[in-house]
Amino acid sequence: xxxxxxxxxxxxxxxxxxxxxxxxxxxxxxxxxxxxxxxxxxxxxxxxxxxxxxxxxxxxxxxxxxxxxxxxxxxxxxxxxxxxxxxxxxxxxxxxxxxxxxxxxxxxxxxxx
Amino acid sequence: xxxxxxxxxxxxxxxxxxxxxxxxxxxxxxxxxxxxxxxxxxxxxxxxxxxxxxxxxxxxxxxxxxxxxxxxxxxxxxxxxxxxxxxxxxxxxxxxxxxxxxxxxxxxxxxxxxxxxxxxxxxxxxxxxxxxxxxxxxxxxxxxxxxxxxxxxxxxxxxxxxxxxxxxxxxxxxxxxxxxxxxxxxxxxxxxxxxxxxxxxxxxxxxxxxxxxxxxxxxxxxxxxxxxxxxxxxxxxxxxxxxxxxxxxxxxxxxxxxxxxxxxxxx
Numbered sequence: 001x002x003x004x005x006x007x008x009x010x011x012x013x014x015x016x017x018x019x020x021x022x023x024x025x026x027x028x029x030x031x032x033x034x035x036x037x038x039x040x041x042x043x044x045x046x047x048x049x050x051x052x053x054x055x056x057x058x059x060x061x062x063x064x065x066x067x068x069x070x071x072x073x074x075x076x077x078x079x080x081x082x083x084x085x086x087x088x089x090x091x092x093x094x095x096x097x098x099x100x101x102x103x104x105x106x107x108x109x110x111x112x113x
Numbered sequence: 114x115x116x117x118x119x120x121x122x123x124x125x126x127x128x129x130x131x132x133x134x135x136x137x138x139x140x141x142x143x144x145x146x147x148x149x150x151x152x153x154x155x156x157x158x159x160x161x162x163x164x165x166x167x168x169x170x171x172x173x174x175x176x177x178x179x180x181x182x183x184x185x186x187x188x189x190x191x192x193x194x195x196x197x198x199x200x201x202x203x204x205x206x207x208x209x210x211x212x213x214x215x216x217x218x219x220x221x222x223x224x225x226x227x228x229x230x231x232x233x234x235x236x237x238x239x240x241x242x243x244x245x246x247x248x249x250x251x252x253x254x255x256x257x258x259x260x261x262x263x264x265x266x267x268x269x270x271x272x273x274x275x276x277x278x279x280x281x282x283x284x285x286x287x288x289x290x291x292x293x294x295x296x297x298x299x300x301x302x303x304x305x306x307x308x309x310x311x312x313x314x315x316x317x318x319x320x321x322x323x324x325x326x327x328x329x330x331x332x333x334x335x336x337x338x339x340x341x342x343x344x345x346x347x348x349x350x351x352x353x354x355x356x357x358x359x360x361x362x363x364x365x366x367x368x369x370x371x372x373x374x375x376x377x378x379x380x
Contacts, residue, residue, distance in 0.1 A: 028142050029149045047172045048180050051142050056187035067141075072122045073148055074141045 002042055005049070012045065012053050014095050017080065017088035020063060025079040028054065054078060062087050115155035115164075117148045125165065132169075133178025136185075143172070143180070192246060199242035206235035213278075225279055232275035236268050255315055262311040269304035270344075273297060301348060308341055 008015075019034055020026060026034070032045045057063045062084035066077045080088060102108075125147055129140050147168055155164045173179045189196070209231025216224040244264040251257050275281075276297050313334055320330025 027145065029146050047143065047146055048174070048183065051139055051146075051180060052184040052187050054142070055136070055139065055184045059188050070145070071117075072119050073117075073144050075145050076138065076142055 002044055005046070008043060008045075009049070011095065012049055013057065014088075014091040015043075015045070016050075016053060016057065017062065017084060017091050020078060020080045021085060021088040025066065025077040027075050027077050031078075057084070115152055115157055115159055115161070117152055121151075121161055121165075122148070124162070128165075128169070129177070132176070134181050136181060139181065139184055192249065195242060196246060199239060199246060202234050202238035202242065206231045206239055209234065217278075228275065228278050232271055232278075236271045236275075240264050240268050240271075255319060259312060259315040259319060262307050262315065266304050266308040266312055269300050269307070273301045273304060276300075298348070305341055305345055305348075308337070313337055313341075 015035060016031060019031055023034070028047075028050055032047070032050060035043050035045050054063070058065060058078075061081055063078045064081050064084075066079070068075045068077060122144065125144050126140060129143055134140050134143065147165065150168050151161065151164060155161065169177065209227055213224055213227035213231055216227055241264070244260055247260045248257065251260065281297070316337075317330060317334050320326045320334075
């Protein structure tokens with residue numbers, strides 16, 4: 001089962017920031033593969049969602065980039081800036097709190113699930 | 114495993130551009146992403162173009178330029194309304210200045226209203242919005258000083274020009290003749306002072322540090338100094354002294370009903 005894009009849309013920044021916090025630097029394709037691997041293919045980040053979000057994070061100065069030439073093409077590595085590290089912590093904390101609220105709101109018993 | 118050739122890379126880049134991906138960094142990201150997928154999944158000697166066409170289809174729902182639009186939306190959503198307001202207020206002010214000037218030549222009654230609206234929109238909407246947009250990209254305190262002083266100097270300059278255009282220093286509204294003229298002069302001198310001693314030095318220091326902006330900075334600074342010099346020439350300090358002396362004379366020697374009005378001391 002894969003989750004709907006609507007469900008994932010609001011969490012994409014959090015996912016990317018957390019992945020970059022756990023890994024020193026990553027490039028786009030690597031991020032999509034890592035997410036697939038960690039979620040057993042349940043979450044698949046599309047290119048159409050990933051790259052616009054990475055550009056937005058770069059514009060917000062939350063990530064820094066480093067380019068590496070591979071023959072004629074360029075690979076762009078993303079890593080967290082100082083403010084990005086703080087933002088990653090804040091986003092994960094916020095999401096955790098949100099999850100607790102949703103569990104309570106939807107009356108989901110975590111043990112039975 | 115398929116090995117991507119330089120011709121394949123040119124083909125992909127050309128196709129991305131043709132499909133509406135204009136942002137260079139997005140092109141490079143997608144190029145690398147596509148190359149990895151092809152290299153990992155296409156067998157040696159496989160049909161590159163066919164596999165590429167299949168791969169690229171999975172990137173979008175209707176058209177590839179959705180990615181470009183989504184990127185631009187995420188990049189500019191915060192500033193979009195502000196930038197739109199900035200452009201509209203700036204354009205309306207510019208049109209208002211031209212219409213007001215034409216109206217003045219034709220001696221239309223609407224002149225003062227047009228100029229007032231245009232100047233106010235320029236000073237209170239356009240310039241502050243420009244400053245806010247610029248402040249979002251500042252990298253140091255020096256940039257903050259440069260942009261703030263530049264905007265403040267321009268606001269004061271246009272305020273003075275508005276008062277001049279509408280003859281406010283001599284209208285004797287609430288402050289009294291000498292007082293309103295003094296307010297104008299103080300604003301005018303503050304504008305020239307801020308531009309000369311804060312804005313230009315900070316602009317010069319910033320521009321001279323980068324070799325690629327050095328020449329442009331020097332030329333612009335010379336033009337700015339020349340412009341401010343010419344503007345300063347418009348300040349008639351001799352008449353200011355006359356006005357101050359006249360005011361003192363009125364207060365000390367003449368009875369209130371015989372006070373003599375001084376002339377405007379700033380041309």
